[in-house]
Amino acid sequence: MPASSSPASDPDASAGPENADAPDATDAPPDAESAGTEASGTAVDSASAPASSVTLGAVQEPQRLHPLTLVLRVGASLPALVVILLPTLQNPSSENLVSVILSVVYGLVALPAIVLQYLRFSYRITPKQIVIQKGVIRRQNRSIPVERIQNIQTQQNLVARLLGLAKVTVETAGSSATEGSLEYVSLSDAHEIRQAVRSFQHRTTEGAPADADTDDAPGESLFAMDLPRVLLSGAFRFSLLYIALIFSAVQLIDPAVIGNVVQRAVHPGGRLDQIAEAMGAHPVLTLLGTLLIAGVLGWISGIAIHLARYYSFSLWLDGDKLRKRHGLFTVTEGTIPLGKVQALILRTNPLMRVFGWYELEVQTIGMDVNEQGHRVIAPFAQYEDILALAQQVRSFDLPETFGSVSRLTIRRRFFRYTLALSALLGSGVYAWPADWWHLGGVALPWWGFGLVPFILVWAVLQYRNHGYAVRDDGLYIRRGVISHYLWILPTEKFHVFHTTATLFQRRLNLKTLFVDTAGAATFAYPEVIDLPAVEADAQMDRLYRRFQTLYRTRIEEASGAPDTRLGIEDRPRLPVSKNEA
Amino acid sequence: MDASSSAPALSAVVPDDTVRSLDGAIQSVWRIKLAGLTLAAFLPALFYDLTHLFSPDAWLPFGVLSGTVLGLGLLYVLVWPRLRYRAWGFALRPEELYMAHGVLNYVRTVVPLRRIQHVDVSQDLIEREYALGRLVVHTAGSRSSDVVIPGLPLGEAERIRDEIKRFILEDPLTEDPV
Incomplete structure (x- = not known):
């Protein structure tokens, strides 16, 4: 239990002298650098673990980024130069002098700016905070308290890996973006920084010296994926996003160029040519062919993306933190404190589900743009393995049976989807040209209404896949057909409780129950949709009551007495009498 | 109305507690x-x-x-x-802020006070004319993380803000809020 993280509470006996010593040690280096390093080393040495003193000495004085950062930044600024020089490159003549002058000006401004930025950037890590000073014109001095740090992530893209560099990002709760970013430091420095912060956190939270875990000593390995597993996992996922990107990129290219490429790829009279010709012969065949190609492309890109992202995925437990590392080109390494896990999410799609494959995510607060506030803990594993793993992240008791929502949800969904389909098809019919494809004497969109039975099936499937269970230890919700979710929300992490009823739900006396947890916005929320109104309200009250009881007990355990804030005199309330007077 | 039927369950903590309406202005x-x-x-x-x-x-x-x-x-x-006015109701209870509102979408919300990150009272030009304040409650929730109670007399809004602040500051649990 984090005992002394709040400044209000009394500092522990062991933390007291150390906290007092630390500022002295950090103030020393500017006066006499070599002596200061020694001083800081000994100060920490006497206070706590000798193993971490080396790391402390290394990072406590202000540090610059790695010199190679300069090279990388100049490299990153080159594309802008190319854009400026583009007219000259395309058409070298004296008339394009302007862009040459511009590029010289650019060089005169950008290059010194990069150097100045580098020179004016420094960071330093003290037992209490990370201090980052930066800015050429406007100086910025940012200090991030160590105990507020949620996650320290190191990232290496391909170039950085070749040069042995890494980008370190520091995330905290309460800010929606990454709060500090060190781009780039050497890989060993990155490890040292993380190591140092971790040992400081250990000491502030437990008042005990950090366990001398040497860097990269693998803790208890929880999950790892070898190459075949990564490939298999990719094979189960389509990535429609990249198809869209490919198609939109194709749009930008001159059709004649594509024609040329296709011409060159397809030998006249060859087998491919014949297939293409046969496909062009009938619109339905063309459609099927396009779908097939799109499907194959999506499949391949799914595999490629997965390979790049999750290559040599490994997850291990390091004290009270999960650590994971993965990636082919860009290697990402991150830490997730177990106590900061807000919710567990099991995901799957129909294909994966048939073969029993699931993905495990956890919801955290430090926002990671790439994963939408959700961190993938295990991208691909069998159901039993996933459950066992999830149990290690946070123990829970998965209910045998889930309660279902009201059957009226089928009706509501059916009406809603049919209406949406009608609106789509209606406008399609309206805009359908007379000389286009007509089947059986009516415009093609009319045939779209043949989908209505499938909508019914879809609505029933959604009803069947939706269930919830209210337990003492939390709320369990499963929902979704195409991407099926199982949310496990621990009572301890409940945040805000809602029941909502839209106009249409009110007519059928239904409500949606939603218990929010801390985290970033996502696509799918753990809502229980279309419960009978009375049940929804009752369940919300029940969940809230559990939450209340849990924290009241905790307060009693911590302070040895019931919450004093709830006494008749002290509890928050509206001063009704004063107001009316 | 739904609120009246299920309100007793929640207000069992404080029997004399009632759901209040906003200022008529x-x-x-x-x-x-x-x-x-x-x-x-x-x-x-x-x-x-x-x-x-x-x-x-x-x-x-x-x-x-x-x-x-x-x-x-x-x-x-x-x-x-x-x-909209008739649909709005709220209550500051010992451990939570309760509110119910919405004409088309009827929403009941319970915000446990311990989950509140910080509280603001804000006022725009028109509200200032009527001496009204808006209580804005920020939580770390993933959706609708800001909860707003509009149309409180400014003094009362500030009083609620102070009560909430006091509650949070006096929390005997020293663990992180989230």
């Missing part, structure tokens, strides 16, 4: 704001009508479009704030 604030909105829709419609006044192929007689916009807008301005 908020209706005027809403009316002014909606009137501005209506005007913003009416003026383009009027402009359209005027520019097509003498065109031979007008598909609508003069004034139909702008008249409809104005009529619906006036109805909206007159009726909506009243409905």
Whole structure:
């Protein structure tokens, strides 16, 4: 239990002298650098673990980024130069002098700016905070308290890996973006920084010296994926996003160029040519062919993306933190404190589900743009393995049976989807040209209404896949057909409780129950949709009551007495009498 | 109403507790704001009508479009704030902030006080005219992480803010809020 993280509470006996010593040690280096390093080393040495003193000495004085950062930044600024020089490159003549002058000006401004930025950037890590000073014109001095740090992530893209560099990002709760970013430091420095912060956190939270875990000593390995597993996992996922990107990129290219490429790829009279010709012969065949190609492309890109992202995925437990590392080109390494896990999410799609494959995510607060506030803990594993793993992240008791929502949800969904389909098809019919494809004497969109039975099936499937269970230890919700979710929300992490009823739900006396947890916005929320109104309200009250009881007990355990804030005199309330007077 | 049927369960903690309504003056604030909105829709419609006044192929007689916009807008301005006001209720309870609101989408929300990150009282120009304040409660939730109670007398809004602040500061649990 984090005992002394709040400044209000009394500092522990062991933390007291150390906290007092630390500022002295950090103030020393500017006066006499070599002596200061020694001083800081000994100060920490006497206070706590000798193993971490080396790391402390290394990072406590202000540090610059790695010199190679300069090279990388100049490299990153080159594309802008190319854009400026583009007219000259395309058409070298004296008339394009302007862009040459511009590029010289650019060089005169950008290059010194990069150097100045580098020179004016420094960071330093003290037992209490990370201090980052930066800015050429406007100086910025940012200090991030160590105990507020949620996650320290190191990232290496391909170039950085070749040069042995890494980008370190520091995330905290309460800010929606990454709060500090060190781009780039050497890989060993990155490890040292993380190591140092971790040992400081250990000491502030437990008042005990950090366990001398040497860097990269693998803790208890929880999950790892070898190459075949990564490939298999990719094979189960389509990535429609990249198809869209490919198609939109194709749009930008001159059709004649594509024609040329296709011409060159397809030998006249060859087998491919014949297939293409046969496909062009009938619109339905063309459609099927396009779908097939799109499907194959999506499949391949799914595999490629997965390979790049999750290559040599490994997850291990390091004290009270999960650590994971993965990636082919860009290697990402991150830490997730177990106590900061807000919710567990099991995901799957129909294909994966048939073969029993699931993905495990956890919801955290430090926002990671790439994963939408959700961190993938295990991208691909069998159901039993996933459950066992999830149990290690946070123990829970998965209910045998889930309660279902009201059957009226089928009706509501059916009406809603049919209406949406009608609106789509209606406008399609309206805009359908007379000389286009007509089947059986009516415009093609009319045939779209043949989908209505499938909508019914879809609505029933959604009803069947939706269930919830209210337990003492939390709320369990499963929902979704195409991407099926199982949310496990621990009572301890409940945040805000809602029941909502839209106009249409009110007519059928239904409500949606939603218990929010801390985290970033996502696509799918753990809502229980279309419960009978009375049940929804009752369940919300029940969940809230559990939450209340849990924290009241905790307060009693911590302070040895019931919450004093709830006494008749002290509890928050509206001063009704004063107001009316 | 749903709130009245299920409110007793929640208020069992404090028997004398009742769900309170907003300050009546908020209706005027809403009316002014909606009137501005209506005007913003009416003026383009009027402009359209005027520019097509003498065109031979007008598909609508003069004034139909702008008249409809104005009529619906006036109805909206007159009726909506009243409905919205009647739907709003809130209560500051020992451990939570409870609120129920919404005309079309009826929402009941319970915000445990210990989950509140910080509280603001804000006021815009029109609200200042009526001495009203808006209580904005920030949580770390993933959706609708800001909860707003509009139309409180400024003094009361500040009092609620202070009560919540005090509650959070005196928390005997020293663990992180999230």
